[in-house]
Amino acid sequence: MALSKSTRQLVSLKLAETGVMAGQDQLLDALDPREQRSICMVANHLSVRPSTVSKMLDILERRGWCQREADDVDLRRTFVRLTPEGERIRLHVRRVWGEVNADLMRQLPSDMVSDMSAALHQVEDVLMTRLSRLR
Template identity: 45%
Template sequence: MPNPSSQLREELRAEPGTSTQRLVPGLVSIAKSVRQLMALKLAPIDVLVGQDQLLGVLDAEHAKSVLDIATELSVRPSTVSKMLDQVGKKGWTLRQGDQDDRRKTLVRLTPDGVKVQESVRAVWKRLEDDLVEALGDQSVDIVDNLGSLDSILTKRLSRLR
């Protein structure tokens, strides 16, 4: 009986358009599952999916511009502004004008935001630990392959923007 992963490798190496097209649907399914799982894990700390990533790139000591945050998260500045409205109402972030460039808005975490950020990172770590345990030795190869795939997708996406 053929090994399913060997069979998939062969299908993916076939002529373009002749594979059973399982890579992209698989990645989409994984992305959806991760978002749903994160939503469930973040709900007890009142954080929405997406807000966790925003909180992950901020800190209390060094303010970042909305544009820098958007670039880091690979989203539009308007998306960051909407997210900042939500987390700002919860008291997790503080916006201030840049004294050197009045067109810029700078953002930093409040002390409450730092506490929530620590909780988010704890959720991420628990989920990562659970997945690594479930995957066993495969986790190293998966992380390496995901890193390569991320790099490829980032380059292609940057060409399209």
């Protein structure tokens, strides 16, 4: 828990310079400028409720980072896609993530990196499975 919290705080501080707040980075990463995605699809990907995604999208939409579109066939469904500005911010988010990961890995002995990476991926898989059951 402490590792997750510290990493999240470091990433949040680096992203705050561009106005990206905690959680928005993951939402931006779940969107695509070339493909519209349903709010339910995004919520499932993030393991959160659709209402949570909708609230976060309100902020991103006001900033011009995404746009929502009604489904032509089923008006109850809403799709979302990144705008060009949203894609620029998304690329920045991914760059920051990569820099933080690279910096952390440089601090560890090379023989630890692959074992630790594999173990963390297993922990992530377990957590995602548990989250999907609880939602």
